[in-house]
Amino acid sequence: MQRTRKTTLLALAVASALGLTACVSDAPPDPNAPITLEFPSWQAEDPAFGAWWKEVIAEYESQHSDVTIDFYQVPFGSYVDQLTTRFAANDQPEIVHLPARNASEFASRGWLAPLNTRLEATDIAETWTPLQAEMNWQEETYGVLLLGYGYTLYYNAELLESAGVAVPTTGEEVVKAAQAVTGGGVYGFGATTQQSPDNYTELMSFITGNGGSLAEGAEFTMETPAAIAGMEQYRAALREAPAGIQTQQRNELFLNGNIAMLLDGPFFVAELDGAADGVAGKLKTAAAPFETIPGGVSNSIHLPSGLDPRTEDAAWKFVELAASPEWQQRYTELAAVPAPRAGSITEEALEDRPELELFQELADEAVSIYPEDGQQKEEFTRLSQIVSEAAINLTTTETPTAEIARGLQEQLEREFGNAS
Numbered sequence: 001m002q003r004t005r006k007t008t009l010l011a012l013a014v015a016s017a018l019g020l021t022a023c024v025s026d027a028p029p030d031p032n033a034p035i036t037l038e039f040p041s042w043q044a045e046d047p048a049f050g051a052w053w054k055e056v057i058a059e060y061e062s063q064h065s066d067v068t069i070d071f072y073q074v075p076f077g078s079y080v081d082q083l084t085t086r087f088a089a090n091d092q093p094e095i096v097h098l099p100a101r102n103a104s105e106f107a108s109r110g111w112l113a114p115l116n117t118r119l120e121a122t123d124i125a126e127t128w129t130p131l132q133a134e135m136n137w138q139e140e141t142y143g144v145l146l147l148g149y150g151y152t153l154y155y156n157a158e159l160l161e162s163a164g165v166a167v168p169t170t171g172e173e174v175v176k177a178a179q180a181v182t183g184g185g186v187y188g189f190g191a192t193t194q195q196s197p198d199n200y201t202e203l204m205s206f207i208t209g210n211g212g213s214l215a216e217g218a219e220f221t222m223e224t225p226a227a228i229a230g231m232e233q234y235r236a237a238l239r240e241a242p243a244g245i246q247t248q249q250r251n252e253l254f255l256n257g258n259i260a261m262l263l264d265g266p267f268f269v270a271e272l273d274g275a276a277d278g279v280a281g282k283l284k285t286a287a288a289p290f291e292t293i294p295g296g297v298s299n300s301i302h303l304p305s306g307l308d309p310r311t312e313d314a315a316w317k318f319v320e321l322a323a324s325p326e327w328q329q330r331y332t333e334l335a336a337v338p339a340p341r342a343g344s345i346t347e348e349a350l351e352d353r354p355e356l357e358l359f360q361e362l363a364d365e366a367v368s369i370y371p372e373d374g375q376q377k378e379e380f381t382r383l384s385q386i387v388s389e390a391a392i393n394l395t396t397t398e399t400p401t402a403e404i405a406r407g408l409q410e411q412l413e414r415e416f417g418n419a420s
Contacts, residue, residue: 035067035314038093040083042076043299048270052334056327060318067314069095080381087111092304094315100134100145100297101370101384104377107137113303114140118316124323129340129363134297138374144319145340146331147298149265150362151205151288152355154272158282159186159260168289171209171233174261178240181260188240190250190259193395198247199388201296204369205263206234209290214387218373218417222409223402231401235394243395255279263288265296266337266359285355287362295366332356338363375416386411 039057043049057069074082080102086092087106098106106112119125119141124132131148135141153174155167163180166173178188192198204214207230213221221227242253251271253259257279272283288294301322303315321327328341329349336353338345338360345356371377390408393399 031310032066035311037067037069037095037311037315037318039069039071039095039097040074040079040093041071041097042074042079043097044071044073048335052327052331055330055334056318056322059327060321063321064314064317069318087304090306092306094304094307094311095318096143096302096304098143098300098302100143100147100300101380103135103143103300103302104137104374105380106302107140107142108374108378110305112142113305113307113312114142115144115303116140119144122320122323124341127342129342131295131297131363131366131368132340134368134370135300137377143300143302144323145297145300146322147265147267147337148295148340148363148366149267149298149337149359150293150295150364150366151209151263152266152268152359152362153261153263153286153288154254154268155261155284155286156254156257156259156279156282157284159257163260167284167286168261169287170289170291171206171230171237174289175233175236175240178237178261182240185258187242187253187259188261189237190254190262191238191241192245192247192250193238193241193243194246195388195392196246197384197388199391200384201369202263203231203234203387203391203394205288205294206230206237206290208294208367208369209288209292211292214369214371215373215376215412218375220409220412220416222412223405228401228405231394231405234391235401238395254283257282265298266355266362267298267335269353269355269359270336285358287358293362293366294369295363296369379416383412383416386415 041053043053053071057071061067061069080099092111096112124144128145129148132145135143135145159181160167160177165177165180168174168177174189181188191202207227210226210230210233212224212226212230215221250259250262254262255271255275257276269285272280275283301319303312307315323341325341328339328344329346331339332344333346333349336356338356345360350356371380371383376383387408390404393404394401
């Protein structure tokens, strides 16, 4: 609705300008004119993250009486596509909220404003998680990371105990525990088993956990022993998972006591509050069961390129407020995840969510599942689609894992090149 309103007003303004050319003045813009910062997000209606954003916005608007922030919901499933279309049409919002894995794509197209100079006047570089490096593109930083994390094992303690297995600490133990639990309408493991962007993150968690990686620099490494071992474990674990489900269905089955284990980020902990009667107290957390903790980046905030200086300053001041110690602590309290600023976990937050201590430890040692190479980051959407297709092949065909790995390696090299 907001976009229709804004587009209509824009069209009227253009029509008026064309019809009243003779009346146009050379006077400079009014420095006191009200500013509206449009801020679409998939988190606007989220009970935890949305609540934090709304509190920050209220505080910002109380400090800046000439600025209004138009914060509204866009469904996550179509969010990046919608934003891409808008940027391509030069119709970008003034505050850009992105899934962090897409930030380099937007930066490489010249759609985001570089922030190095602005960041030098802050302590963000010194106090933020090392995963803030995911915001870098060709010697510049184009955003501020809002959540970086290590993967957590969520498990149903009663189901594991009933099967006579301990909480897994290795990938092999995950597979054995899942096999022991599965049966009678209960599944040992839960994952996304339909085509989805989550296929990439779930497969790469197993590969990274086994010491493998998507690539070393520009050179893809899908046929290394570590990568193949990760694919084998992923494949074996997903044999004990319900077929043909999306992430939300996976979550519901876990919360209803029909899935024993799954891997996810710290943000999933809030979902535990909605577990079925008799299940909630049995749902626990542990470190991802790998020698290497796989890590990811969730979301980030940016300024679009091309804003007039006054509007850009107003948008940046909002980013600064969100990054302040006070609001980073509030982020941890409301969202129940470790904020990227060091020292943001308060005693009150720990009392409400003891898991935060584990989440912070995992975030500190996590290894990113995302590519480091510039071209791979720039074209991540296509790259992740290729990896996701391989993940589906692992779960729906009998093709040997080594053969799937070889096909994946060859396709990646064919579409993106290789250093060797």
